[in-house]
Amino acid sequence: MINRIPLGEPTGPNVASRGFRPRDGRQQNLALVIQALYDNPGLSRADLARLTGLTRVTISDIVAELLADGLLVETGASDKVRPGKRATKLQVAADSRAILAVDISGETTLVGAVYSLGGEVLHRSSRPLSKSDAALSELRGLLGELVAAAESPILGVGIGTPGTVEGSVVTAANLDWHFLDLAKSLAAVTHAPIEVENDANVAALAERRFAGGEDDLIRIQISRGVGSGLLLGGVAITGSSGAAGEIGHVVIEHNGTPCSCGKRGCLETWISVPALSGRIESDPDGREETLAEAGRRLGMALSPIIGMLDLVDVVVGGPAELVAGPFLEAAQDLVRERIGIESRRPVQLRQSTLGDDAVLLGAAALVLRNQLGVY
DSSP, rough: OOSSSOOOOOOOOTTTOOOOOOOOOHHHHHHHHHHHHSSSSSSSSSHHHHOOOOOOOHHHHHHHHHHTTSSEEEEEEOOOSSSSSOOEEEEEOOTEEEEEEOOOOSEEOOOOOOETTSSOEEEEEEEEEHHHHHHHHHHHHHHHHHHOOOOEEEEEEEEESSSEEEEEEEEGGGGGGEEEHHHHHHHHHHHHHHEEHHHHHHHHHHHHHOOOOOOOOEEESSSEEEEEEEEETTEEEOOTTSSSOOOOOOSSSSTTTTTTOOBBTTTHHHHHHHHHHHHHOOGGGGGGHHHHHHHHHHHHHHHHHHHTOOOOOOEEEEEEHHHTTHHHHHHHHHHHHOOOTEEEEEEEEOSSSSGGGGHHHHHHHHHHHIIIIIO
């Protein structure tokens, strides 16, 4: 179920001009149709009725509304041979709306992009990232540039930020943001709906929507820290306080290396990029064993989670020179050793194929989910 399919009232440049009301069962039906065509372009009205279970009259009304709003286009006659007039194929109009996406997870760089509804990059920009009020000012400047670059009405803005997010940014220590209502602070720049979520959570959305990930998956992000995003049934699990996925501060070594959080032996002290790079630099000849040992530490932290939730799709993002090879292999071996049983599918740990764009694409996926109901 979605919160809304707002194409809202016009309040600024490039903002979509119509809204769908009432926001009830009809809204869900609209989402069903958009989702079906997003995943299966070329369906006819009859196909949509069969796939969604909605009546042909309801489908006809919804399709007419979406065509009038420009969200759908007709693409010619169906190839299926049936008695009578050939049906007309439909698909989501990828260029009918623009999605603005921003990634604030970089240590020193702020990145933004304009995407089509299909996930195609139409414009990309970056600028240095500071802290506190300076970072907010830089973010406003970047968003202003993205708004100007958007050639279609803006469906919404997605922002992936580090830290704990619960509607607003509760805390993002590296940016010195605390209890910051980021959407409200940026509203005047975009005049469009703004969605804010933790960077690891949106990266998990990107894996499912744009990289073929399963409905149930966990995505580990290894960077200056260690975070994770969890999807169950295609829905992001954020926890009661927005802190779900903070796997980096799970203790995997009692009396281990001191961690910045105040504990000792956290996972982050082993497999964050600075920690792992430092261990390799101190023993270059033992690089492969160091990576394998780090992978085993990840496996220790993941095994209870994977076993309890019956996950089989585990995606790891991070520098390829660290993640690929001995690290992933050792992590997978340990997980399978600890939780493998005959009745369950084997767990697959794999490197993310999205590279540095995982958070950006995830921010776009967040807008698709919250504004159009495309999961």
